Amino acid sequence: MAPNGDSTLPPEPHKIFDTILVLDFGSQYTHLITRRLRELNIYSEMLPCTQKIADLDWKPVGVILSGGPYSVYEQGAPHVDPAVFDLDVPVLGICYGLQELAWRIADTNVAAGTKREYGHAQVKVTKHGGEQAKVDRLFEGLEEDMVVWMSHGDKLSGLPKGFVTIAETGNSPFAGIASVEKPWFGIQFHPEVTHTKKGTQLIKNFAKNICKAKDDWTMAAFVDKEIARIRALVGEKGQVIGAVSGGVDSTVAAKLMHEAIGDRFHAVLVDNGVMRLNEAKIVHETLTKGLGVNLTVVDASERFLNKLKGIKDDPERKRKVIGNTFIEVFQEKAKEIAAAAHGSPKEGEIEWLLQGTLYPDVIESISFKGPSATIKTHHNVGGLLEGMHLKLIEPLRELFKDEVRELGTKLGIPEDLVWRHPFPGPGLAIRIIGEVTPEQVRIAQEADHIFIEEIRKAGLYRDISQAYAALLPVKAVGVMGDKRVHAQVIALRAVQTTDFMTADVYPFEMKFLSNVSTRIVNEVDGVCRVVYEITSKPPGTIEME
Numbered sequence: 001m002a003p004n005g006d007s008t009l010p011p012e013p014h015k016i017f018d019t020i021l022v023l024d025f026g027s028q029y030t031h032l033i034t035r036r037l038r039e040l041n042i043y044s045e046m047l048p049c050t051q052k053i054a055d056l057d058w059k060p061v062g063v064i065l066s067g068g069p070y071s072v073y074e075q076g077a078p079h080v081d082p083a084v085f086d087l088d089v090p091v092l093g094i095c096y097g098l099q100e101l102a103w104r105i106a107d108t109n110v111a112a113g114t115k116r117e118y119g120h121a122q123v124k125v126t127k128h129g130g131e132q133a134k135v136d137r138l139f140e141g142l143e144e145d146m147v148v149w150m151s152h153g154d155k156l157s158g159l160p161k162g163f164v165t166i167a168e169t170g171n172s173p174f175a176g177i178a179s180v181e182k183p184w185f186g187i188q189f190h191p192e193v194t195h196t197k198k199g200t201q202l203i204k205n206f207a208k209n210i211c212k213a214k215d216d217w218t219m220a221a222f223v224d225k226e227i228a229r230i231r232a233l234v235g236e237k238g239q240v241i242g243a244v245s246g247g248v249d250s251t252v253a254a255k256l257m258h259e260a261i262g263d264r265f266h267a268v269l270v271d272n273g274v275m276r277l278n279e280a281k282i283v284h285e286t287l288t289k290g291l292g293v294n295l296t297v298v299d300a301s302e303r304f305l306n307k308l309k310g311i312k313d314d315p316e317r318k319r320k321v322i323g324n325t326f327i328e329v330f331q332e333k334a335k336e337i338a339a340a341a342h343g344s345p346k347e348g349e350i351e352w353l354l355q356g357t358l359y360p361d362v363i364e365s366i367s368f369k370g371p372s373a374t375i376k377t378h379h380n381v382g383g384l385l386e387g388m389h390l391k392l393i394e395p396l397r398e399l400f401k402d403e404v405r406e407l408g409t410k411l412g413i414p415e416d417l418v419w420r421h422p423f424p425g426p427g428l429a430i431r432i433i434g435e436v437t438p439e440q441v442r443i444a445q446e447a448d449h450i451f452i453e454e455i456r457k458a459g460l461y462r463d464i465s466q467a468y469a470a471l472l473p474v475k476a477v478g479v480m481g482d483k484r485v486h487a488q489v490i491a492l493r494a495v496q497t498t499d500f501m502t503a504d505v506y507p508f509e510m511k512f513l514s515n516v517s518t519r520i521v522n523e524v525d526g527v528c529r530v531v532y533e534i535t536s537k538p539p540g541t542i543e544m545e
């Protein structure tokens, strides 16, 4: 949780915005429920299914029980705290959540079905009307025949007492149920996945019409509240330090900190020598001149490149060397800034470290991984800065990536930057196969610059999720200006993906590729050939090493 134990502090979003609590039973789609709600401007947070309601210091306006890989009747299967049903708020069970509702709360048998239902299914909605019209609210405005997406093997053997059927499929007579007395609903299918065509409408029906949640979760509303929260947290004199990289997350976090506490936020950019062409300079300009952030650039390129010398075919070592050197350099600088920052003892000392943690990282650390799995606590880099005892401040920890982009736009960060492709921490070092030398860095930087420039010119940048030029450690023969040359090969890589877990190769037109190739071969000394890397992920990874 955010370091917010003090009751004088402004409250967290779940105390300000109507919040739908999603309890996670381990489904791979749980986070999508939260996302769909946020897209509807309804605030939602996810917690593991083992959450004790008594331990919450806030009250949700509705609860959703997610799907999960277990069977409710199995020994050791996870179960919801029954106190959820005493909260006196609407509850929606999805798949495992429906089975949990029936089995645990309404005492109805759930058993392995004879047929698994996996994939698309046709649901028939039953409207009741009259005295029971309340149970129709979940499917309000939806057609009677709906295409939905299912993924289950278990099913209810009967209708729980006090419930009515609101939807059925050929295989599942209780594909949707609702309590007659209480605002409790259950559905066997997954409304959160896009394969369920009208799924978002159903989630909206639950959240807006049934839970009466206000749809006021917008970045405009978030930003003022978050700034007030940062101010209160840090106090009038407190100082914060944080690393920036030129990427979206660290830039948005830095700008937000700057808005909240001005120059008491110290941004540090470590130039590790393997950044993009002119990157340190560009980030410096954007952050200081453009956004007004108090930034120190540390040029440590030589130190990094010296340490990378001789590492030829051990990508893991490259990553480690860069990671460790980064911590060393950042720590030295942090101590320097801290020493300069506190004029009189104990006043204005740096006690906070900014981290650009996003909600998916938080979700990853709290998702329910099974009865035997211990729940990981979120990695904490605060401990990295030895001896400084810094407390963490994570102003983006409630946000999804698209929300961070929206926030960035709200804060006046240029579009180009807000939509920037991701760039790895170890930078070009993992795009230069083989040894990283200043000469190899130059070639990779120049080629990458041309490729990205052409992509932007062609208006394809936003369409592509990530693109870069890699340098292969082989030499090929070419003829340039009637002279035989023996020079290196550049591999272009461009992918499209929504989640970076799987990715497709971007289908450039041949004309585009040959134009990029001509430019690179002509303009970058040391290159005589260009290839397009066409491996999807999996089996390839997006980066080369």
Ligand code: GLN
Binding pocket: 027, 066, 067, 068, 069, 070, 071, 094, 095, 096, 097, 151, 152, 153, 154, 155
């Ligand atoms: N394991 C349960 C079943 O197979 C629930 C599946 C789910 O929630 N997707 O029915």
